[in-house]
Amino acid sequence: MKNTGTKSIISDKMEKTISFELNGKKTEAVIDPAQTLLWVLRNHFGLTGTKFGCGMGFCGACTVLLDNEPVRSCQLSVGEVEGKKLTTIEGLSTGGQLHPVQKAFVEHDALQCGYCTPGMIMNATGLLLKNPSPTEQEIRDGMEDNYCRCGAHKRIIEAVKTASADMKGGK
Amino acid sequence: MKKENNKIVFSDEMTPVVGMPRRDFFKVLGAGIIIFFRPWGAMDVLSMPAEQRHSLPTDYNAFLQIGETGTVKCFTGKIEMGQGVITSLAMEMADALNVPFEKVEMIMGDTDLCPWDAGTWGSLTTRVFGPHMLAAAAEARGVLVDLASEKLGVPASQLEVKDGVVTDINDSKKSVSYAELTKGQKIKKFLDVKPLPEDYTKFTIVGKPRNHVDGVVKATGQAKYTGDLKLPGMLFARLLRPPSHGAKMTSVDYSEAEKVPGTKVIHDGDMVAVLNENHDLAENALSKIKARYSFDEMPVSNKNLAEWLVTEDKVVDVLSSDGDLAQGEKESDKVFESEFHDQYLAHAPIETHTALAQMEGEKLTVWASTQSPFGLKDTLVRELSMTPDNVRVITPFVGGGFGGKSPAQQGVEAGKLAKMTGKPVMVVWSRDEEFFFDTFHPAGVIKVKSGIDKDGLIKLWDYTIYASGSRGSETTYDVPNAKRTHYTTGRGNPSVHPFATGAWRAPNNNSNTFAREVQIDIMASAAGIDPLEFRLKNLKDVHIIDCLKAVADKFGYKPGKSPSGRGIGIACGADAGAWVAHIAEVEVDKNTGNVKVKRISCAQDMGMCVNPEGAIIQMEGCLTMGLGYTLTEEIFFKGGNISDRNFDTYDIPKFSELPEIQTVILDRMNQPPQGGGEPAIIAVGAVVANAIYDATGARLFTMPFTPERVLEALKKV
Numbered sequence: 001m002k003n004t005g006t007k008s009i010i011s012d013k014m015e016k017t018i019s020f021e022l023n024g025k026k027t028e029a030v031i032d033p034a035q036t037l038l039w040v041l042r043n044h045f046g047l048t049g050t051k052f053g054c055g056m057g058f059c060g061a062c063t064v065l066l067d068n069e070p071v072r073s074c075q076l077s078v079g080e081v082e083g084k085k086l087t088t089i090e091g092l093s094t095g096g097q098l099h100p101v102q103k104a105f106v107e108h109d110a111l112q113c114g115y116c117t118p119g120m121i122m123n124a125t126g127l128l129l130k131n132p133s134p135t136e137q138e139i140r141d142g143m144e145d146n147y148c149r150c151g152a153h154k155r156i157i158e159a160v161k162t163a164s165a166d167m168k169g170g171k
Numbered sequence: 172m173k174k175e176n177n178k179i180v181f182s183d184e185m186t187p188v189v190g191m192p193r194r195d196f197f198k199v200l201g202a203g204i205i206i207f208f209r210p211w212g213a214m215d216v217l218s219m220p221a222e223q224r225h226s227l228p229t230d231y232n233a234f235l236q237i238g239e240t241g242t243v244k245c246f247t248g249k250i251e252m253g254q255g256v257i258t259s260l261a262m263e264m265a266d267a268l269n270v271p272f273e274k275v276e277m278i279m280g281d282t283d284l285c286p287w288d289a290g291t292w293g294s295l296t297t298r299v300f301g302p303h304m305l306a307a308a309a310e311a312r313g314v315l316v317d318l319a320s321e322k323l324g325v326p327a328s329q330l331e332v333k334d335g336v337v338t339d340i341n342d343s344k345k346s347v348s349y350a351e352l353t354k355g356q357k358i359k360k361f362l363d364v365k366p367l368p369e370d371y372t373k374f375t376i377v378g379k380p381r382n383h384v385d386g387v388v389k390a391t392g393q394a395k396y397t398g399d400l401k402l403p404g405m406l407f408a409r410l411l412r413p414p415s416h417g418a419k420m421t422s423v424d425y426s427e428a429e430k431v432p433g434t435k436v437i438h439d440g441d442m443v444a445v446l447n448e449n450h451d452l453a454e455n456a457l458s459k460i461k462a463r464y465s466f467d468e469m470p471v472s473n474k475n476l477a478e479w480l481v482t483e484d485k486v487v488d489v490l491s492s493d494g495d496l497a498q499g500e501k502e503s504d505k506v507f508e509s510e511f512h513d514q515y516l517a518h519a520p521i522e523t524h525t526a527l528a529q530m531e532g533e534k535l536t537v538w539a540s541t542q543s544p545f546g547l548k549d550t551l552v553r554e555l556s557m558t559p560d561n562v563r564v565i566t567p568f569v570g571g572g573f574g575g576k577s578p579a580q581q582g583v584e585a586g587k588l589a590k591m592t593g594k595p596v597m598v599v600w601s602r603d604e605e606f607f608f609d610t611f612h613p614a615g616v617i618k619v620k621s622g623i624d625k626d627g628l629i630k631l632w633d634y635t636i637y638a639s640g641s642r643g644s645e646t647t648y649d650v651p652n653a654k655r656t657h658y659t660t661g662r663g664n665p666s667v668h669p670f671a672t673g674a675w676r677a678p679n680n681n682s683n684t685f686a687r688e689v690q691i692d693i694m695a696s697a698a699g700i701d702p703l704e705f706r707l708k709n710l711k712d713v714h715i716i717d718c719l720k721a722v723a724d725k726f727g728y729k730p731g732k733s734p735s736g737r738g739i740g741i742a743c744g745a746d747a748g749a750w751v752a753h754i755a756e757v758e759v760d761k762n763t764g765n766v767k768v769k770r771i772s773c774a775q776d777m778g779m780c781v782n783p784e785g786a787i788i789q790m791e792g793c794l795t796m797g798l799g800y801t802l803t804e805e806i807f808f809k810g811g812n813i814s815d816r817n818f819d820t821y822d823i824p825k826f827s828e829l830p831e832i833q834t835v836i837l838d839r840m841n842q843p844p845q846g847g848g849e850p851a852i853i854a855v856g857a858v859v860a861n862a863i864y865d866a867t868g869a870r871l872f873t874m875p876f877t878p879e880r881v882l883e884a885l886k887k888v
Contacts, residue, residue, distance in 0.1 A: 035451050036450070042398075043401070043450065048398070048399035049392015051396075051521070052398065052523070052599060054817055054818055055601055056819070058819055088392070089391065090391070098391070102390040105390045106386040109784060111253075111383075111386065112253030112254070112255070113253030113520070113521070113571040114253065114385065114394055115568075115570025117389050118390075121390060141826075144825055144826050144827055145825075147521060147823060147825065149518075149571050149823060151792035152792065153824070153825075153826050154791050154832050155788070156826075157826070
């Protein structure tokens with residue numbers, strides 16, 4: 001809705017046209033390529049589901065998928081997404097339907113304050129794209145660097161298991 | 172981009188109206204029955220700080236409105252930070268009014284729309300706010316039935332309510348909905364008496380597990396937190412911070428910062444802020460400021476912390492005194508003396524303190540991640556010299572608080588800058604600022620001297636707290652000669668702590684339960700009695716006894732004298748009106764000192780449980796978060812300088828540490844509801860310490876139980 005053919009200016013120097021696919025839509029932005037991807041997503045594109053947590057890539061609240069790979073958007077510049085496919089939490093559900101990972105998080109109540117949740121869901125989605133049938137240990141290892149302070153870990157593991165079963169069932 | 176005019180677009184569940192003066196409130200809400208209620212008793216008022224006390228006699232804590240369409244708006248000054256009250260309060264409201272759950276809409280944490288509330292803390296929402304809200308709802312229902320009686324010409328006693336429709340029990344054709352009844356009418360009632368006890372057992376929604384209503388918006392990224400709001404012309408502000416607490420700025424040069432395109436610098440007293448529409452550029456400008464400081468700091472660090480706390484705290488406060496300690500010592504066959512240490516801990520919510528402020532004419536609106544919107548409003552009124560009518564605080568979803576967002580300094584910073592610049596200003600604390608300005612869980616020292624007779628009965632309990640707080644320090648066990656003493660620096664004197672401390676989930680109870688329950692374990696072991704049996708033998712409190720029995724059953728506990736080598740520990744305690752008992756199983760690597768908690772079971776008596784799903788989630792959260800203060804979390808500092816400024820060195824619980832978790836909630840539907848968001852965290856340190864002892868014979872007296880401390884303790888076995 002907000003990113004079709006967008007052309008905007010953030011600062012008046014070092015600008016370049018960055019072309020990439022954002023949540024399934026071809027997108028262009030005239031922008032300083034050194035700008036932090038997280039803040040460009042939030043302020044330029046209004047995609048505020050991607051959260052600021054620690055600013056140094058430790059906590060995972062800002063996780064997005066870049067060519068289906070979970071990455072920390074606070075550690076990337078917008079220039080680094082040139083020509084790539086970027087998916088944020090807003091682009092995960094299709095046709096008004098929750099993505100199986102989102103659905104599983106809701107069903108399991110795998111969240112409390114919900115602030116880490118978009119990052120958790122994006123990381124889990126990336127994990128399942130790479131390994132559709134992870135063991136519990138593989139889920140723990142894969143989710144290890146996404147932090148949740150409320151202590152929803154138990155339910156997040158259960159949700160990822162459910163999503164894994166659901167996604168395989170849908171194929 | 173979505174077109175935005177000068178108003179923010181809110182999600183439905185938060186704040187529907189912007190900038191409405193209080194006097195227009197009823198005009199805007201229009202028709203409907205409005206019930207006021209006054210939820211604070213005299214004792215509650217007296218326990219409030221003076222600045223908060225002033226508004227109590229004339230203000231109301233919450234009210235509800237039944238609208239023309241039959242929807243029920245429930246207004247509360249409480250906020251939602253993950254504890255799930257946006258769901259559980261709505262469940263209670265729906266049950267008490269006999270309306271479908273889906274008809275209830277929560278309006279939370281808006282100082283213009285919601286009546287005064289001190290703050291969301293102390294597990295008070297369900298046990299203090301809840302019963303009063305239920306009483307108001309019950310009265311609203313009574314008023315509606317009376318109206319229906321008049322309209323239908325049927326005695327009230329002959330009417331029943333279901334799903335918001337009042338029906339004659341003898342003639343189902345005679346019925347009228349709440350919506351039809353409230354149309355065009357506004358009836359005010361004022362409840363000035365204590366609420367009648369509710370018969371919770373008649374509820375059909377309360378007591379049944381229900382998923383959180385905010386799950387979908389949070390899982391799709393639509394849920395709005397403060398930092399997700401945006402206003403036209405909004406500037407990001409970054410503030411210059413001192414290198415340590417106790418540092419004072421002596422000179423500052425921001426000429427280079429001003430050269431960063433689009434940057435405005437504000438220098439006002441001690442405050443130096445850079446503002447820019449672009450977050451990265453604000454960050455960049457901040458890095459170009461050069462400042463010098465003078466330092467005046469306390470000579471304390473992690474190295475001499477315990478000695479410092481004990482020598483600096485000199486003012487005695489006797490909390491309780493029963494029997495005679497000398498007599499207790501005489502009656503004791505064995506006497507034990509221990510000293511327990513606990514550290515400074517960070518709250519570390521994943522959402523940092525965030526605020527957005529806007530001036531419109533004379534009116535300041537501040538959106539803030541805070542546990543106390545009304546507290547922030549009071550502070551803004553005071554610090555910005557404004558009138559209460561001209562300050563509004565709105566609290567969107569809060570990304571975790573745990574006590575750390577009771578203070579809301581960031582809201583004042585945003586408010587000041589918005590007032591000075593005339594532009595909307597967003598302040599998002601960096602993780603560094605979040606650690607630096609945190610009001611840490613206080614470090615403390617607890618000394619216990621206790622004694623048992625030949626039968627294993629506790630005869631002596633002499634309990635002394637230095638520097639930390641007394642919550643949860645009750646003797647708990649049935650001891651004839653018991654005294655509790657609390658040392659402080661004294662009222663009005665400077666704190667013993669080199670930086671701010673404050674409430675951290677179940678404040679201080681973690682420290683006190685750790686000290687008490689380890690001391691109990693020491694005595695059980697010395698008496699040669701199974702630690703569960705020893706506790707049951709010395710307890711009279713049936714609530715804790717029931718919890719211990721329930722958790723033993725859930726865990727499949729088999730008696731054994733400790734240390735049994737099995738690695739199984741027990742602990743129990745009380746908090747926020749609720750009771751808990753834990754059993755944990757650990758594995759200790761004697762070569763590395765590494766502790767792995769394999770399983771932890773917890774039984775909780777919390778009175779009536781409104782939403783068992785939400786309560787279990789809170790228990791799981793407590794048990795998981797509790798592993799942090801138990802095993803890894805400790806703020807390192809020197810004087811006023813905080814060494815831990817991000818998650819690379821401050822280690823919060825992660826997926827790899829998650830044990831198997833089992834929870835039991837005791838069926839107490841006929842009892843008043845108690846707190847549920849904190850109790851299960853209090854005994855995690857104690858239960859793990861006791862399990863480590865059971866595994867190895869090593870006693871841990873200092874939290875967290877890092878590999879170094881475990882190896883040190885193992886040397887003494």
